[in-house]
Structures are given as C-alpha cells and as structure tokens.
Amino acid sequence: MNFVPAALTVSAAVCKTVTINLTHTGSLPRNAMGHNWVLSATENAQGAAQEGWSAGLENQYLKPADIRVIANTKIIGGGESDSVSFNLSDLKVGGDYTFFCSFVGHFAMMKGTFTIAE
Ligand SMILES: [Cu+2]
Structure with missing residues (x-):
C-alpha cells in the first residue's frame, strides 16, 4: 500500500501544466481498498486527509471544496485508473508539497513528496 514512485519532481521552466495518471494495481474494489492521489502543501496534508475521512466515498474522502486540496483524482478500485x-x-518553486491518499487510514503509508524545481 504505497505510491510508486514515492517522490515526484517537475520543472516549472518546462511544465506549465502537470498531469498525474494514477493506476490501482491491486484487485479490491474502491469501497474496500480504494486509492486516490491528492496534492496539498505539506503542512496541510494530514489535516486534509483526516478531515476527509468523514466526507465519505461519494466525496472522494475529501471535505467538499477544501481549499487545502490543490488537486485530486477520484477514489479508484483495483484495475482502474x-x-x-x-x-x-x-x-x-521550491515549495513544500505532499501527495497522499485520502482513503480512510491510508495517510500514514500512502504519501510522497512533490517537488517543483526551476
Ligand atoms: Cu490508498
């Protein structure tokens, strides 16, 4: 239960837009072992994840309109993208950003660093 790779670096000089393609390589359905990819400032990551748990699957386990969330995929199940x-x-550039999964209980293991280089 982890992201591969666990660290992402993008170049602000090269990229104006970033697209993340998330693939769930497991087999369990999204309600049992769903995953998403959520980006926030590192200082906001744990709060956004934990407060998202009560928002439920229908809200991708994120508080609706949470301004701490910069970008997120939906929660997907095994074999989905x-x-x-x-x-x-x-x-x-050089900011401190973390990506994580907001499925209930996954924050401790499912997170990584997102670096914006020059
Ligand atoms: Cu997960």
Whole structure:
C-alpha cells in the first residue's frame, strides 16, 4: 500500500501544466481498498486527509471544496485508473508539497513528496 514512485519532481521552466495518471494495481474494489492521489502543501496534508475521512466515498474522502486540496483524482478500485491535471503557475518553486491518499487510514503509508524545481 504505497505510491510508486514515492517522490515526484517537475520543472516549472518546462511544465506549465502537470498531469498525474494514477493506476490501482491491486484487485479490491474502491469501497474496500480504494486509492486516490491528492496534492496539498505539506503542512496541510494530514489535516486534509483526516478531515476527509468523514466526507465519505461519494466525496472522494475529501471535505467538499477544501481549499487545502490543490488537486485530486477520484477514489479508484483495483484495475482502474484516473487522471488529474493542474496548473503549476499557482504553486511555488521550491515549495513544500505532499501527495497522499485520502482513503480512510491510508495517510500514514500512502504519501510522497512533490517537488517543483526551476
Ligand atoms: Cu490508498
């Protein structure tokens, strides 16, 4: 139960837009072992994840309109995929960002660093 790779680096000079393609390589359905990919500032990641648990699967385990969430895919189950695109111009080069899964209980293991280089 982890992201591969666990660290992502993008170049602000090269990329205006980033697209994340998330694939769930397991086999369990989304209600049992769903995963998503959520980006936030590192200082906001744990709060956004834990407060998302009560929002339920229908809200992708994220508080609706949570301003701490920069980008997210939906929750997917085994064999499924989803993508999300977002604009790098809203983010800071050298900023401290974390991506994580907001499915209940996954935050401790499912997270990684998102780095924006020059
Ligand atoms: Cu997960």
